[in-house]
Amino acid sequence: MDFELSDEQRLFRQTLRDFADKEIVPVAPEWERTGRYPAEIVERLRELGLFGLNVPEEFGGLGADRISYALAFEEIARAWLGAAGLFGPHSVACWLVARNGTPEQKERLLPRMASGELRSGLGLTEPGAGTDLQGIATTAVRDADHYVVSGTKTWITNARVAGMLPVLVKTGRAERAHEAMSVLLVDTSAPGFTVTRDLPKLGYKGPETCELVLDEVRVPVEDLLGGREGRGLQQVLNGLEIGRINIAARAVGVAQAAYDAALGYSRQREAFGQPISGFQAIQLKLADMATEIQAARLLTYWAAAKSGAGGGRVDLEAGMAKMHASEVAIKCALESMRIHGGYGYSAEFIVERLYRDAPLMAIGEGTNDVQRLVIARSLLSGNGRLGW
Structure with missing residues (x-):
């Protein structure tokens, strides 16, 4: 049992940390406040190869191990959650193609996705179907060598910049709903594909989150x-496991940022003739935050390691990591705000942004109540085991 990162992983983390501290932290407050799109950060993400995290080396990607995958999202989210969103859904889309794509699809798409030339996201959620993906209404009707796709998708991150979007559709009818579901790799420049609006959000500024309409979009059968039709839900659910590790790592990054801000402020802020870090009330909060963050980090790395080792689904591990880490992020953001006092409520301090960003992780990639059900079912089925 080894709780240490490899030399390669430590170097990777340090590279990302230096990049985040120098190029994201200084601009994040102003760009987040004004809604400025972080094009410069996108370009640096491309240069660092982060769009190719989940693309095998043979297709020009990093082919990163799962721990490095988690480290990337932890470090970038620590600087700005929005910056992590620029390549978060894209990395899951890369995994979907790399894991499930035909040889032709891999050859055609993955090199461009790895370089960031072709960006992507996930077209799953609909106005009437969020958690219940089997309730989607988007249809794809076969017409010779094309599918004709009609429907609406919502809460789609990076929809305006995506050149290709994996879209979950119903390709037929079946007694069991999941057997009628497929994923189409939709060219967003196709006639009938329209991004109708950007959705207003509490936090998670930077990447756009949109509603889009597919009005008889013709998608080639290839x-x-x-x-193969009927494999869509299985493909997506496997991809969401990777997405939950991504979300858990982002939550650890946000929690770490909240702790760092609280620790620094407690050392500088004086009351009654001494830094407030000298008061036991503050020390207790810092100790709780640090302990819970480290527990969330270890759960995340555990889920990442189990996923990288292969051998099947990691519903239990990814669900635990995502659920716990996101709750820790919310708690730490609030505790950090309390340590800051009135200044924590000011937009001039990072804590206010973290407080708005943190709830997203408890909702995205399946709400935490859904994660609890996933965990319980895994335990009750006998497929989930605690311990190492």
Whole structure:
């Protein structure tokens, strides 16, 4: 049992940390406040190869191990959650193609996705179907060598910049709903594909989050992910496991940023003739925050390691990591605000942004109540085991 990062992983983390501290932290407050799109950060993410985290080396990607994958999102989210969103859904889309794509789909798409030339996201959620993906209404009707796709998707991150979007659709009818579901790799420049609006958000500024309409969009049959109908829900659920590790790591980054801000402020702020870090009430908060963050980090790395080792689904591990880490992020953001006192409520301090960003992780990639059900079902089925 080894709780140490490898030399390569430590170097990777340090590279990302230096980049985040020098190029994201200084601009994040102003860009987040004004809604400025972080094009410069996107370019640096491309240069660092982060769009290719989940792309095998043979297709020009980093082929990163799962721990490094988690480290990337932890370090970038620590600087700005919005910056992590620029390549978060994209990395899951890369995994979907790399894991499920036909040889032709991999050759055609993955090199461009790895370089960031072709960016992507996930077209899953609909106005009437969030948690219940089997309730989607978007349809794809076969017409010779094309599918004709009609429907609406919402809460789609990076929809305006994506050149290709994996879209979950119903390709037929079946007694069991999941058997009628497929994923199409939709070219966003196709006629009938329209991004109708950007959705207003409490936090998670930077990447756009949109509603889009597919009005009889014609998608070539060769863009059916994997080349087989009826595999869509299985493909997506496997991808969401990777997404939950991504979200857990982002939550650890946000929690760490909240702790760092609280620790620094407690050392500088004086009351009654001494730094407030000298008061036991503050020390207790800092101790609780640090302990819970480290527990969340270890859960995340555990889930990442189990996922990277292969051998099947990691519903239990990814669900635990995502649920716990996101709750820790919310708690730490609030505790940090309390340590800051009135200044924590000011937009001039980072804590206010963290407080707005943190709730997203408890909702995205399946709400935490859903994660609890996933964990319980895994335990009750006998497929989930605690311990190492």
